[in-house]
Amino acid sequence: MFRFKSLKLHHQILLVLLTVFILQSTILLIKDPPIWPDEAIYADIAKNWITDRRLGPDVWQDAYLGARQHFYSYPPTFLYLLTVWFKIFGFSIVNQRLLSLTISVAFAIVFFLFAKSFFKNNPLLFALLPLFTLTIDPFFSQSTRISRPEIVVIFFGTVSLLMLRIPSSPKTNLKVRGLAVICSGVFSSLAFLTHFIGGFFAFAIFIIFLIQERFKIFYSKKFYLYLLSFIFLPIVWGASILKDVETFKEQLFLFSGAVQEYYPFVYKNLFHGDPTSQILFIGYVSVSITFVAYALLIRNINHLILATLITVSWLVVTYGKEVWYFVYVTPFIYLAASVLLYELLRAKVKKSDLRHLTCEVSTASFIIVFMLNIFFNFNLISHSAGDKYSWTRYRTIKQFSSLQFLIHITASK
Numbered sequence: 153m154f155r156f157k158s159l160k161l162h163h164q165i166l167l168v169l170l171t172v173f174i175l176q177s178t179i180l181l182i183k184d185p186p187i188w189p190d191e192a193i194y195a196d197i198a199k200n201w202i203t204d205r206r207l208g209p210d211v212w213q214d215a216y217l218g219a220r221q222h223f224y225s226y227p228p229t230f231l232y233l234l235t236v237w238f239k240i241f242g243f244s245i246v247n248q249r250l251l252s253l254t255i256s257v258a259f260a261i262v263f264f265l266f267a268k269s270f271f272k273n274n275p276l277l278f279a280l281l282p283l284f285t286l287t288i289d290p291f292f293s294q295s296t297r298i299s300r301p302e303i304v305v306i307f308f309g310t311v312s313l314l315m316l317r318i319p320s321s322p323k324t325n326l327k328v329r330g331l332a333v334i335c336s337g338v339f340s341s342l343a344f345l346t347h348f349i350g351g352f353f354a355f356a357i358f359i360i361f362l363i364q365e366r367f368k369i370f371y372s373k374k375f376y377l378y379l380l381s382f383i384f385l386p387i388v389w390g391a392s393i394l395k396d397v398e399t400f401k402e403q404l405f406l407f408s409g410a411v412q413e414y415y416p417f418v419y420k421n422l423f424h425g426d427p428t429s430q431i432l433f434i435g436y437v438s439v440s441i442t443f444v445a446y447a448l449l450i451r452n453i454n455h456l457i458l459a460t461l462i463t464v465s466w467l468v469v470t471y472g473k474e475v476w477y478f479v480y481v482t483p484f485i486y487l488a489a490s491v492l493l494y495e496l497l498r499a500k501v502k503k504s505d506l507r508h509l510t511c512e513v514s515t516a517s518f519i520i521v522f523m524l525n526i527f528f529n530f531n532l533i534s535h536s537a538g539d540k541y542s543w544t545r546y547r548t549i550k551q552f553s554s555l556q557f558l559i560h561i562t563a564s565k
Contacts, residue, residue: 162276166264169280170257173287176533177253177297182245184294184532191299195248197223198235207231216406218399225407227345227389230301248299256296259307260287266314267487270454271494278494282486285518288525289486290432290532295479301347302479308346309353310483312339313461316357316378333374337381345385349472352480354382356464363456414473428524435521436485440466442514443488446495449507458488489518 159167196209207228208221218224223231237251260283267279286292295302315336318329340357343350357378361369369375393400421433440462447459465481496511 162280165277165280166261166283169284169287170260173260174253174257176287176529177256177293179533180293181249181253181297185298187245188298188300191245191248193223194231194234194299195238195243195245197231198238199243201231201235202239217402218396222396222399222403224393224396224400224403226301226347229342229346230304233304234299245299249297252296252299252303255307256303259303259310262307262310262314263483266310266317267490269314269317270458270487270491274494278490281490281493282483285486285489285522285525286483288529289482290525290528291475291478292482293529295476298476300476301350302476305343305346305350305353306479306483308339308343309350312336312343312353312357315339316360329374330377333377334381337378338385340378341382341385344382345389349468349477352464352468356461359460359464360457363460364453411473416470416473417475417478418470418473428528432521432524432528435517435524436482438517439485439489439492439514439521440481442510442517443492446492446507446510446514449510455491458484458491462488486518489514489521493518 193209193211196211197207200206200208200210206221208219208223210220212219214220234248234251238247241247241250263286264279264283267282268276271278313336315332318332336357340354343353361372361375361378365372365375418433421429425433443455444459444463447455461484462481465484469477469481492511492514496508496515
């Protein structure tokens with residue numbers, strides 16, 4: 153029989169955090185963010201696959217080449233996953249968002265294990281701190297509820313990073329190390345096959361290999377094992393769409409052209425956002441810059457790995473332009489802040505040292521961000537109580553497929 157008291161303290165805290173996170177997400181599941189047009193498109197595609205075995209939406213009719221038969225703006229992993237989920241649990245917006253919530257809980261556990269690898273011989277409460285702050289972060293929490301590919305991408309990507317850290321243990325035998333590297337490559341490819349932008353995990357891992365092995369990387373069996381494991385699934389998928397390569401190119405061209413028209417959310421938030429969002433954003437940037445500076449000063453492998461992940465994910469967030477891409481950088485920001493807080497509390501760095509200053513700046517920024525997140529969540533939950541912003545209350549047609557009709561009407565205007 154399960155007994156809460158029999159668990160270790162860090163496992164008890166982890167379970168409490170996950171419980172609070174699930175309760176908060178359940179309250180806000182179909183309220184914040186509001187039902188998004190993309191969700192109806194994905195649901196339409198999943199329903200068409202179930203009924204007609206075609207991976208394309210009906211929303212756009214025949215607006216572009218292969219519109220009804222294919223959806224090549226994204227790779228297919230998320231769409232297939234959503235199809236299986238609908239097949240098992242039924243077709244509704246609630247069930248659709250529950251898929252994202254379920255994956256986000258799995259990600260939280262994986263992220264804790266990844267954070268734990270940075271505090272191997274230290275109090276594991278420091279590994280729980282980034283998870284605690286992450287679950288109340290407004291950008292991350294919204295991404296865990298909306299039915300989009302990002303939460304699936306970061307789950308697969310974080311698993312690949314976690315697998316890559318297993319071989320670093322001297323107690324691990326060669327077979328387990330090899331299997332861990334293969335799993336890392338496979339999960340990296342799954343991140344890429346969920347969203348093209350998920351390829352940044354593979355790029356970051358390549359840089360990590362360079363940091364760890366430098367120019368010996370091209371003589372490393374581990375690197376080639378990872379590379380082969382990564383490219384296998386994309387090659388299989390690429391071969392499957394050769395017959396539709398013209399459709400693929402046209403749809404990808406249209407999608408990339410549309411993205412170019414977006415105004416980057418980073419700039420929008422910084423220059424045109426409300427004061428709370430601007431301060432929160434400045435806190436993110438402050439922690440990121442101070443940690444990268446600290447990593448370059450201390451030259452520790454673990455710190456350089458995390459600095460690489462922060463830098464690459466910021467590039468994705470900035471040039472990807474989407475608001476939802478913030479889910480790629482926030483976990484690593486909070487982990488970096490926790491690492492520097494631990495370094496500050498150890499007091500092994502002299503106060504006159506520049507490294508001590510970076511730890512202090514990061515910790516101050518971390519505290520400000522944490523307080524803003526508490527304030528934001530308190531207001532959000534209090535203003536969303538009862539039937540406020542309820543999807544059930546305001547929808548005029550009970551069927552979720554009505555969203556497709558609304559999108560079609562909007563697009564035709």
